[in-house]
Amino acid sequence: MFRPTSVVLALVFILQVVLQIVRGAAILEGRPYHDEPYYPTDLDGANSTKYNELSAGLKWNKSLLTYNIINYPVAVPADLIRSSIRHAFDAWSEVTNLDFVESANAAQVDIQIGFEGVNHYRRGVPCQFSQEITLAHAFFPEAGDIHFNTKYFFTGDTSIEQFLNTAVHEIGHSLGLFHSSSRDSIMYGAQLELRSKPQPEDIQAIQAIYGVRSGIRPTTQAPTSATRPTVKVIKPRTTTNLCSLESYDTIVIDHRGHICVLADRFYYNLNETNPPARKISAKWPKLPPKVDAAVTYRDQKTYFFKGAQYWKYDKRQLEERYPRPTDVGFLGLPSSIDALLLSKGGGFLVFKDQQYWFYDTRKAKPVEWYYPKSTDEFAGFPKRLDAALVTAEGRRFIFSGLRYWEVDDNNYVIGRGGDVRRDWFNC
Template identity: 35%
Template sequence: MMWLLLLLVLLCVKTSVSSPVAEGFLERYGYLHEENETHSAAEVKSAIREFQWLSHLPITGRLDSATLQKMTSPRCGVKDARSQSAWSQRVNSIFTGYMGRRGRHLRKKRYIRSGEKWYKRHLTYRIINWPRNLSPSQVRFAVHIAFKLWSNVSGLDFQEDSHGPTDIRLAFFEGEHNDGTGNAFDGPGGALAHAFFPFRGEAHFDMAERWTLTGLKGHNLFLVTAHEIGHTLGLVHSPVRHALMSPYYKKMGHSALLSWDDITAIQQLYGKPSGDAFKQLAGRTLNWAIKEWEISEEPKGGFHTPHYCQGSFDAITTDESGAVLVFQGRLFWTVSNGSVSAPLPLQTRWPKLPLAIEGAVFSPLDNKFYFFKGRRMWRYSGSDLDPGFPRKNSESSLPKHPDCAFFYRPLGHMVVFKGSRYFVLNLKTLNAELYYPRSLRDWKGIPRGVNGALTRPDGKLYFFKEQQYWRFDPGKVRITTTGLWGERLQWIGCHRTPSLQGNELL
């Protein structure tokens, strides 16, 4: 595939034949302005060099395999043109600034064109619509914290306004959405979002992506929003590794979320916060804030709809009594006889278990719980972590970051899904069975990327992906039913009334 991309770009340069790959790449770096415009080898090389510079790759000007692979990584869709010159000016203003006649340090600004900054300090914003797998309250919380990240370190302040005109608007779209073909969203992966500089003040997000606040199965809406807000304020991409404004979105860690370059850039445009208001937000602090918010958002008393009913969950399984356990972020819920519990922190029941797990399995073979996250597997006897755990998945010939895992009664083993393949784990030896992995095509009709699976009392398997479910009949080896689990599966715990009409009991 990479050699095909390389061939297409070379053909575009040498013969002026239009290529979507080459045109998209050149447009990102500001070399494509008119239809049917041809591009010289020097232009292509210059664009490649800037891409490599921003991506922390060796600057060769050649489309080598590492460069082509990086081009397919999920990233911001804002063009990178002139990021290098803007960053050079910013660094120059720090280390080699000159003194004016009155002894005042004159600093160069970091916006692309003259006037592309807000000339006021109080800005309003509005969230136009919501993604499918997060509730409005979750989105509003993520956006509020994203704006707070910037106001904490600058002279800006922000306020949400649901009525009347606003300065900044955030919306979710699919495919082409009247921004031009170069800004059309391409589904999962690729460009996750893009934004416009002042004064248009808009940030657009790909509706087809799986958005999350805490889980690993998807993209963190808070971090992506904070990055795109930076663009709406006039910031371009940064070459500093782990900067929030890097074209490749930052991951949530324990350290500060804004790099020195992010802070320098925003303060050169809008100044420092007044008094002692400067406050850097760290990933650890935000993680705890999300945890406390999620618990506080859950209604107290009577029937309530859990957060996972409004979006998706990280994993699902049953326990020794047959109750359904649903996992999302730091929390889990127990659903028994249609009644759903209040949310509980994972580590109150399973100490030392990491947050935002990727797979959960209860095995009736040994009455143990198995959990997966990243490269490791945890096994619990009740609430006690078994000796020797967590252990690396590779010790059992299992993949890292599995999509889901479940106990499969016909085999008497655990099955682990990952991408287009599945693995079978012998729970007695903790070794993968011979002749595996095999193709997911064995499970006729099950899509890639399912995020949970479990077996119900009638022996039927249920697979989940986002809001969709598939019921699999092991005897017939095929799908027998599909639909929206929040609407049709009462045992998931999302129904407000006891009526079973149109729902599945098992």
């Protein structure tokens, strides 16, 4: 028998279901971070499989980590940013055996924190947010750096609470945590309700890596003034003084952000005052003298090219199975290259004599058939390069003998060449 009340009840029920779906969808959406963290994938792709399996234990092999906020957004007092970041680190430190100390020496810290546009640099190497709407992103251990998108932080209506939530989430990645499928986790892929610290399951996850908090935490007071590292100057023995160098093999920024000039069996660290000649073999064991070119990639690994081979160093240690043939690791590149320059959009340029090749790290066939091309395409380019590099600020320089030039994004020389000895060697 037809009863109007059952129709009403059925309608109410349907309405409830619909409401729940709508609400459910809204909850699922939240505000996604769009921040798939970077794996320390290598320039030559050698380690990508390992990390793609997600089996690799991404962790810091030390418990005291340093950080530095390399720049600040304009619209918010720097103190507020600093205390929020401090709060976010403390929230993790309270529950696990990790300590974080703010350090004034940006180049040396474990975790650099910056506010960046969509295309930016990380320690001199191009870095991009995967989408314009990415809130922030972070590098897994032991890279760790965190970049906040200036489009959100702090323009428009983004609150400090949202920033704090994002900071706690990104630090989670920096420490080795992946996204969680649980909405109760700070590591969920979207912002639901704003939180200021790790949740119970996040605490479990971080403790599984670094253990339950034990002992007293050291002071986390930030140093107030710049503390330059005291540099031990070792007297050079029967070696050429930097200022009397007539030529050099290459210039590379190492994994610590130090600019090193390599000449024969020696290198000079330009971040030191009056840098002495130090033995290359002491810093990069097994590296031969007179390398052709070198680069440190965003995985912080340093690659040296010489003849038909290349060497890959994880910090100061030569990786297993290296050197390898260049045409195996970097299909399509010539041997005996002159210089290598990372490009803004990913990939890099390789120079040899008056020719260049573009190597696109994202493609299966990284070098197109139409390479090499002539460097005549680049206005003002010198005939032959000795070195090329991108600074931490993202400025790009090429070197030919004792002259250098800054180049723009299209590799056109900006202005007249400068003197390498005067401007780089500080002579």
